[in-house]
Amino acid sequence: MEFHLLGMVTVLAHGHPVDVGPARQRCVLAVLAVDAGRVVSVDRLVERVWGDEPPLRARQTLLSYVSRLRQALVAADAGDVVRRPGGYALEIDPSAVDLHVFRDLYTRALGQTEDATAARLLTEALRLWRGQALTGVDGEWAEAERDKLERERLAAQHDLADTRLRLGHGGQLVVELAARAAEHLLDERVAGQYVLALHQAGRTADALQHYRQLRDKLVDELGTDPGPALQDLHRRILAADPGLTATPADVAVAPVVVPRQLPTAPGPFIGRHGELDRLDATLRDSSNERAGVVISVIAGAGGIGKTWLALHWAHRHADRFPDGHLFVDLRGFSPDERPMNPEAALRGFIDALGVDPRRIPSDLHAQAAMFRSLIAGKRMLLVLDNAADTAQVTSLLPGSPTCSVVITSRNTLSGLITAHGAHHLSVGVLVDVEARSLLTARLGAARVDAESAAANALIRLCGGLPLALSIITGRAHTQPHLSLAAFAAELRDSGLDALDDTDPAASLPTVLLSSYRVLTDEQAAVFGLLAIAPGPDIGLPAAASLTGLSPGRIRTVLRGLEQASLISQDEHGRYRMHDLVRACAADAAAGQLPDDEREAALRRLVDYHVHTAHAAERLLNPQRLPIRLDRPAANHGLEDLADEAAALAWLTAEHHSLPALQHLAAAQGRYDLVWQLAWAFNTFYLRRGLFRERLAAWRTGSAAAEHQDDPAVRILARRLLGHAAAYVGLHDEGVEHLLCALALAERTADRVSQAHIHQSFTRVWEEQGQYRRALEHATQALHLFRELDLPVREASALNSTGWYYARLGDYGTARTRCEAALESARRHHHRELESAVLDSLGYIAHHTSDHTRALDCYGLALLGYRESGNTNYAANTLDRIGQSHAALGQHDHAHAVWGQALELYRQQGRAADAERVQRQLETLGHASHQGSVQ
The missing domain is CATH 1.10.10.10 (Winged helix-like DNA-binding domain superfamily/Winged helix DNA-binding domain)
Incomplete structure (x- = not known):
């Protein structure tokens, strides 16, 4: 066929x-x-x-x-x-x-x-x-x-x-080329061929006449002279260059050329063991010729060390490519040059392979085909450094599976991954140990060890960015009389400016801005807004609120920034940028984004967090008295949290940004949002045992509440600040705030707040071991909640009285109170309160020597706490479960649950509780050893 x-x-x-x-x-x-x-x-x-x-x-x-x-x-x-x-x-x-x-x-x-x-x-x-x-x-x-x-x-x-002209066949081509020249009047390549054919046919006068006619026509119609190639041919004809009349016998076969173009790898090379292993794995893949050409794309931000890694790996495996190594800096993100044209890079490779320039075609596709033919079957390594995009490198790719290609770029070059099966390797910052090794390698162990604290500060301020560390160590190397502490102080005070330099290669701002300059206007605007957003990272809905873009549109823009290695996305779908990149973007945004646009964006972001956090809090604690919020400035990105699990996930992701959000709202003069943010995160902080974070949130929130005219707001903020202070052992401060709140509540006849304040007082006195005084306040709270007909709050206060009766040794009264509280909690389907009451009943059973019942109650309480994500109370219950197991002689079980409690206490920063459980474990181990000896 x-x-x-x-x-x-x-x-x-x-x-x-x-x-x-x-x-x-x-x-x-x-x-x-x-x-x-x-x-x-x-x-x-x-x-x-x-x-x-x-x-x-x-x-x-x-x-x-x-x-x-x-x-x-x-x-x-x-x-x-x-x-x-x-x-x-x-x-x-x-x-x-x-x-x-x-x-x-x-x-x-x-x-x-x-x-x-x-x-x-x-x-x-x-x-x-x-x-x-x-x-x-x-x-x-x-x-x-x-x-x-x-x-x-x-x-x-x-x-x-x-080709035939190089063989000297011009006389046979005159007629054909005359017709082609007439058809393509201004095509200089055709004209040159016709001129050379006439010359080879012995018609040199006609050749020179045709050149003059073409030159005149170009000047008249295009206002330009013939190009360099045609002018050079004219000059050689006038000079009777014998090379223009070559015969087949004159044509020599070009020698075989083995290019070795790899530059010296920058040193010293530190770490990157995982990245080197992955590149080694792709090299092993290249041994399977059926797999096609193996292409590795090393992607990462400017200054992250991509070229450093690529050249180190290439030199380490240079012997695997006996037919040569080709290297080109494509200048994709060069601060002072335009990206290299693919034609120029391809021509450089063909020249390096020893091809006669006269045989190189002018068309890019033809050149690419020639290049692939030249290296077909050869074992060669190509390093394409600093590529701008996929289009810049496509024509440089070999067609032979015997070749390997390593490409570095700030873009992920997703087109190569999709169309050519390229292996993607993302390069991140150096970990602290590697960063310290880099300092030591550049400055010597004696100098680094002598100023260990200053070295640690430099590592932290540079954020593991190799270029930043290299700039600092370069200056320290050339200025040995200055201490590392002086460089750290400059970096701390001046930030990104301390890493600037007149030499573009030694200026981090110049390197980073070269990435910024290639962004679209939309990407640049979003990048700038992300830089000024508070917090270490941001989720997609928050980014939509910040920018005012739809979720679909902002996802596309963020993907572009991620592909440009300016931001990264973690496993939870949150976006973050390196601190130094953030500083660069913020500086750029200050010059590009109008003040009113930035202010509006930040207002939308605060509104998003207040309203979403409030919705999350209502899911976690639906029985809590709600607060009233103003309508948000815009609806972009506001989330509809499906359930309690979604609420916990959102609060977990966002709580790191709370301090910055509160300060931002305060700077905007929106003091109501400051305390509302603290209110919305309150239950989450309690459940997760983040007591110091809760205290900080309420200190900021209470100060903002003082700007409010509503006394109920000031009472609430003072009460919760006092409660938060008591949780971290600041009893005097806690009492002061609670007494202030109680006085204001009594003056305004706010009986609901009075009840809550008495409930909060129980924590202050319990922390000091004054259970009688705690019981008195719990009893007052119980009476007030009962009078106010707040049955869930009444049940909570009833459990509190039962708990303090138990701590005072009256276990009968304690059991009666707690069992009544349990029945009410179940009747009102309050799972959190039910778990708290079961924990109290477990404590009562344990202290009345009914350890089996204690384990049953504790187990149900622990299940409820885990379902609600309350790791704070879960840690306490695990501690008590261990005590019941120990009382039953079940040392292995006690050891296991105390180990879990210890881990939670440490995560929550509860040092005293962690030390106590550690001592219990040591005592348990000693007892177990004694039993085994007996």
């Missing part, structure tokens, strides 16, 4: 044409034949057959065309059209399709070192043309494809002419 595309679209089976139907059907077959053996998607087929306006039932019509084509081809034993995942493919040997044979011959010709062989292959390729390509097929795609194929044909004709 043969398939003619370079002329009439004709299928020949056993020498006879096969009828493939009407024009649209022939178009389907032509599209499949151009990509013979490869899958063409249905969407692409529809687009190429009908253009931008397909009929309503285009897919069904396409299916009909494909069915008829299959019947015709199969019946003639001429091939088949098969359905594959994603589309259709024409099953035919590419060597039976004239277009693919033409391209194969052309590529082979470009890779030849002997002009005679190249001329033969090009002549054979051009003989396959039978006229205009795709004759008989209409439509936009066919027209565009015809133009493309005609350009390929013309390029082959030009290359054949160049």
